Amino acid sequence: MAPDQFHGRIGRTYDESEPWWPEQTRAPAGAPNVLLVVLDDVGFGQLGCYGGLVDTPNIDGLAADGLRYNSFQTTALCSPTRSCLLTGRNHHSNAMAGITEISTGFPGYNGHVPHENGMLPEILVEQGYSTYHTGKWHLTPAETTSAAGPYDQWPLGRGFERFYGFLGGDTDQYTPALVHDNHQVDPPATPEEGYHLTEDLARRTIEFIGDAKQVDPEKPFFTYFCPGACHAPHQVPTEWADEYAGEFDVGWDEAREQILANQTELGIVPEDTDLSPHNPDVQEWDALSDDERRLYARMMEVFAGFLQHTDAQIGRVLDYLEEIGERDDTLVILVSDNGASAEGGPNGSVDENHFFNNVEESLEDNLAAMDDLGGPDYFNHYPFGWAWAGDTPFRRWKRETHRGGTSDPLIVSWPAGIEARGEIREQFVHAVDVVPTVLECVGIDAPEAIGGVTQSPIEGTSFAYSFDNPDAPELHTTQYFEMLGTRAVYHDGWRAVHSWPLGTPMTAADLSATSIEDSGWELYDLREDFSEAHDVASDRPEKVLELVQLWWSEAGKHDVLPLDGRGVERLAEKRPEAGRPRDRYVYYPGGQYIPENAAVRVLNRDHSITADLTVPVGGAEGAILAHGSKSGGYTLYVLDNHLRYVHNYVGVEEYEVVAEEPLLEGDVEVRMEFETTGEPALDEGLGAPGVVRLFHGDEQVAEGEVPRTVPITTGLTAGLSCGRDALSATTDAYRDRTPFAFTGDIARVVVDVSGEAVAHPEAALDRIVARE
Structure with missing residues (x-):
């Protein structure tokens, strides 16, 4: 503290001096807590209180205690909408025209939200608020999500004091890529132990709020609670999906009729509302085979169970606020980030990595998986038709600017601040309007500067004027x-x-x-x-x-x-990378796993993996280097004291090469060499075939063929890890022992890349955009 900021008196001794303490920053008197809940890929017609066919009693109760808006608009895509919700500026003003993985070198498109567009937590933390974020972020540039940073666009760099969630666009609900504050962490339990991410996020949300409230009960909080639900993968314990057995056998055409009838009865749409015309990209339900109808109905049952399960976790948070006496003083805003998603394709999918690698899914294979959909073995997503029904009564869906992509639920509840209960508001509201609305409710103005950075003007308009005046003319015109x-x-x-x-x-x-x-x-x-x-x-x-x-x-x-x-050209646009391109990558055990976009790329090229090991007396076992997940990738590991390599072809088949001789005790160098023997056929879902050779030092100890390899991506929900298989085991050989850490010592692992990588930009674009 500078001397001129001290307001006491300093004498020669303590007896001649007068102490002084700076006054603690406090929020304005009566300022509410703020809970912003952001659902993912939930359409206008999917919540119960919006006429949907899924039971959402806790969200419906929130609506009954507050307001529903029927003209709330988003950007039609995840990251752009979330940037609007947190800054009050439009998505291009935030440089977030798309998601960061498809950024280009123009001001509206480069994927870096400028610091002059301050985020709501950056504002509120300086006004005496506790600020927490749990769940999905997806606002960090893709090249800066690894441990190399920089961290200024991570949640803690944008005003949140605590964070627990994931940085990317989606993650496995059973084995998520978790980040706690600024470092990766393993999930606290396994799927076999009953772990599910949404439940974990609710628990952490309650923990964050409770930690501060028990110390300083008067300090308000801003909590940004963003479950990954209901983005793919649609994963939920079977009992939740089974609650809807047979409920969707009527198909999506009749479901749209039912939803519109519900919406009309609830008053969420005008009485004379017509259904938008049949979507030409959607098959008519009656034209499908019996097996197709059975499979697609089950896919929707799983989604419905996932949404109801998410509703239950939101209910846990709301119940906790009631329990500690904070519910009435909490402004709760619940939205979805875009319309329902059509990323499952016309026939749905049981693993998105098949789609991303141009591997066709057969009806027979998907039917065989049907009973296990929603569990940890699949990364499933429903087909086009259910997205279309989920956006009833509108045209189209997520990623497009018809209302099916941009019109979403908005529920506002603040018992101490809003008199109206269970009413509907028709004024036009956009995602950019949330920040100025919160600021008005808190009782503060947008700051002129944050952290010394002069701020740009807020582009949204507060809709607090509509809270208790249903007939007020809309201000966002x-x-x-x-x-x-x-x-x-x-x-x-x-x-x-x-x-x-x-x-x-x-x-x-x-x-x-x-x-x-x-x-x-x-x-x-x-x-x-x-x-x-x-x-x-x-x-x-x-x-x-x-x-x-x-x-x-x-x-x-x-x-x-x-x-x-x-499309292709935009994906191929040069953008910053996590590190300089190189032919030699060195990895060490015990550190964080490397996200896919920052890891070495070995697909469709000659390469080698060399590890310096120390094998203890009695032998060793465990993963040396693993890259990917159950949906595809490769792993070099030791089992039964034998060096082994597995190439997992998109979760369909595993090709294993096993050393003929056991590892010797003590210091040993092991190596895997992959030599391509043909060209990839990327459009057909086939990577370059090759021969794998294993070595102990200079002695070759095994050789085997890999007739087909992963052509485009090892997967989106896991990366590369050294000394263990960090999240979702890449091979069935040790799946029940994940993370299968190496029991000896690893000095380092070197991946040497030679040859020219083969790119498939069209498929990569689909892969990246589907993570919105």
Whole structure:
């Protein structure tokens, strides 16, 4: 403390001096706790209180104690929406046009949320709040998620005092890639012991709140609670899914009718709302075979159980707040980050890594897995049709700017601050409006600077005016949308939409087209057509032109340009890396696992793995180097004191090579060499075949063929680990002994990469975007 900041008196001795303590920063009198709950990939028509067919009693109770909004809008994608929710600025203003893995070198697209766009926890922590985040983050640039950092875009670098969750877009619910504060941690239990991530996150949320409240009961908290649910994988204990046995046998076509009827009865949509037209990408339920209907219905049962299970964990947190006497003084805001997800494809999937590697899934194989869907053996996702039904009554789904992608649930409950109970609000609200609303409820203004960084203007508008005035005119009257080349704009009840097939290049002629006939813009009058069922562009060309011009104006203001509809080229764009590219990677045991985007890439190229070991008396066992998960990868390990290598081909088949001789005791160098023997066929889901040779020192002790290898990615939910198989065992050989740590000593492991890597940018783009 500088002398001029001290307000006591310093004399020659203590008797002549007067002590002084700086006053502790306190939140404004009466400031509420704030609990922001963000669901993942939950559509407008999936919660019970929004007419959905899933039981969500705790969320429904939250709505009964507060308000539901039927015109809440997001960006249609995960990370962009979350950046809006935390900063109050639009996603391009946050440099978060997409997710960081598809960033490009332009201001609206580079994936680094600027510090002049301060986040809500950065504001509140300086106003005397405790700030906690549990669950999904996905706002750290992909190249900075490893232990090498930098950490300024991790949760603790953006104002949160405590964090427990995962940094990426999705993770396995049974073996998650967990981070506690700024370091990785192992899950506290195993699937066999009953572990499930959502339950763990609820427990940690309660723990964080309770730790502070028992010491300083008057200090309010801001808690950002973000379960990975209901993003894929749809994983939940079987009993939760079984609650819905037979409930979805009616199929998605009839489900949409039922949901709309429920929504109309609840008043969540106007009485005259029409269902949007049949989605041409969705098969008609009655045209499916009996086996297809049986499988797809079960996939939806699993999703429904997953959502209800998530509701139960939210209920645990709410019950705890009631128990400690904080519920009435807590402003609870619950949203979803985008529409329901169609990333399971037209037929659904039991493992996303098959899709990412262009490995076709057969109906027969998926039927064989049906009874175990939702368990730890599968990374399942329902098909297109259930996403379409989940977004009832709208068109389309996540990633697109029709209302199916952007319209989501918004529930607000604050018993001590909002008189209304169980009412519906129709004012237009966007994700950027959450921050200014919270600030108004807390009673503070947006700061001019945070940590010495001058702040940009908040772009959202508080919707607190609507809390107790259902008829108040909406204040957020204009909003642009852009996602992966699809566009839309809302203005005074009108909405214009321009679709674009994902991955299709946009030419200069496409972008400069201004005539109504050539532009491809659709027009909807939401005052008469809530569901965007009736395109009136041909009847109102002057309105279309007005809104198209407005879109371009807003795009210019918010760093939306250059508009980028590229697929392959955008993925191939050069961006910063975790380290300089090199031919030799050195790994050590006992450290953190390396995320996939920062690990050595060995697929489709000659390579070797060399380890310096010390084998104790009696032999050793355990993983030396493992990369991937049960869904695909490779591992060099010792079992029964024999060196072994397994290449796991996308969870379908394992190819093992075993040394003929046991390891000698003492210091020994072991090596695996992989020599490619053919070309990959990436479009067919086949990586380069090869020959594997194992060595003790210079002596070859085994050789074997690997006829097909993982072509594109070892998986998204685990990375590379040295001295153990950190999360999801890469081979069945030691799956029941994970993490199967090496029992001897490992000095180091060197991976030497030679040859030219084979890239498949189209499939990689699908892989990356599906992690939203």
